[in-house]
Amino acid sequence: MNLTDLILRPISGRDELELFSELPYALNDEFAADLEAGRRRPEWMWVAQQGDRLLARAAWWSRGDTETPFRLDIFDLDDSATDVDLVDVGVQLLRTAMANLALPGPPDYSRFVPSDWRESASTRRVVEDRMAVVERMGARLFVERLRLEWEPHGAAPEPGHRLVFRQLDDKEEFVGLLASALDGSLDAHDRADLTQMSAHEAAVKHYEEEFALYTSPREWWRTATLPDGEPVGFVIPAANPYHSIIAYIAVLPAHRGKGYVDEILAEGTRVLAEQGVPRIRASTDLGNTPMANAFRRGGYVNFEREIVMTWG
Numbered sequence: 001m002n003l004t005d006l007i008l009r010p011i012s013g014r015d016e017l018e019l020f021s022e023l024p025y026a027l028n029d030e031f032a033a034d035l036e037a038g039r040r041r042p043e044w045m046w047v048a049q050q051g052d053r054l055l056a057r058a059a060w061w062s063r064g065d066t067e068t069p070f071r072l073d074i075f076d077l078d079d080s081a082t083d084v085d086l087v088d089v090g091v092q093l094l095r096t097a098m099a100n101l102a103l104p105g106p107p108d109y110s111r112f113v114p115s116d117w118r119e120s121a122s123t124r125r126v127v128e129d130r131m132a133v134v135e136r137m138g139a140r141l142f143v144e145r146l147r148l149e150w151e152p153h154g155a156a157p158e159p160g161h162r163l164v165f166r167q168l169d170d171k172e173e174f175v176g177l178l179a180s181a182l183d184g185s186l187d188a189h190d191r192a193d194l195t196q197m198s199a200h201e202a203a204v205k206h207y208e209e210e211f212a213l214y215t216s217p218r219e220w221w222r223t224a225t226l227p228d229g230e231p232v233g234f235v236i237p238a239a240n241p242y243h244s245i246i247a248y249i250a251v252l253p254a255h256r257g258k259g260y261v262d263e264i265l266a267e268g269t270r271v272l273a274e275q276g277v278p279r280i281r282a283s284t285d286l287g288n289t290p291m292a293n294a295f296r297r298g299g300y301v302n303f304e305r306e307i308v309m310t311w312g
Helices: 014-020 028-037 086-101 121-136 171-181 188-194 199-209 260-273 289-297
Strands: 007-010 045-050 053-061 071-077 109-113 140-150 164-167 222-225 231-239 244-251 280-285 301-310
Touching: 007 086, 014 028, 014 045, 014 053, 045 086, 053 086, 071 086, 071 121, 086 121, 109 121, 121 301, 140 188, 140 289, 171 199, 171 231, 171 244, 188 199, 222 260, 231 260, 244 260, 260 280, 260 289, 280 289
Parallel strands: 071 109, 244 280
Antiparallel strands: 007 045, 045 053, 053 071, 109 301, 140 280, 140 301, 164 222, 222 231, 231 244
C-alpha cells in the first residue's frame, strides 16, 4: 500500500467509538465512560485508515482535570494487515497526532501486556512492534511493572501483633513519611524524581499530583507504628475511577528487612476488603523483588504486566 493513501485523523466523537474499538485491547470497554468523565477527548483519539479499513489507532488519557493529556495509553496496529509496513503506519499516526496535540513534551507511553508475554512468539511480536514504533519516535523503555490483584476468596487478612495502625490524614505527616521512605526506594519513578529534586519536593509532588486527587475517603489511609509510637511505614488504600487499589505502600529505611511490610499490606488490604470490593489492584516494578514477594505472600496474583516508555 502507498502510505500517501493513509487517512490520519481524530475521531469525530462518541459516534465513532465502534470504529475506534475495532482493534482489541483491555481498555476498550472504558472508552465511553472516560469520554463522559473528560478523561479522554475525541481530539485525543486518532485513527489511521485506508478507506474504511482501520490500520492503527492512538489515544491519550488524563485524570480529567487538565487540558493536557497525561499518558499515551492506547496504541494499536492491525496485526492482520500483511500488505503494509505497520511500523511506518504507526510512526506516521503518532507523528501527526502529536503535532496536532501541540504537547509541551510527549507524555509517557504505557501498555498492558500478558504476564508471560515473552514466552509466546506471536504475543512478543505484537508488543515489540508497538515498542518499535514508539522507539522510532524517540522514546525508550523506562520500566516494566507487575500488575497484581487480590480477590476475596476467603476472609480478609488477620491483623498482626507487632504494629499499631492509625489514620494518616494529615498532609504534612504524609509528606514527611513519604520523603523518608524515598531513601533507598527501588521504584523507578521515585528514583527518577530524586535525580531532579529533593526527597521533600518529590513527596510534595506525589501528594499534589496523585494522592490528593483520590476521591475515596482519606480515612482509609494508615500509618504503622511500633507500640511506642515510632513510625515504621504507611499504606494508602484508595479507589480510582476503575478499581480499588493499594496506591502506595512503604516501610521506612530503619525498619526494612524485618517483615513489617506484610502487616502493613495486610492492613491496607483489610481496609478495602471491609468495603466489600470485588477485587483490589496494585502495581510494583518488575525489579522491586522485595515488594513483589510481599504482594505474593499477601495473596496478590500477577495477572498482567505494564510496559512504560518515556521521552524524558
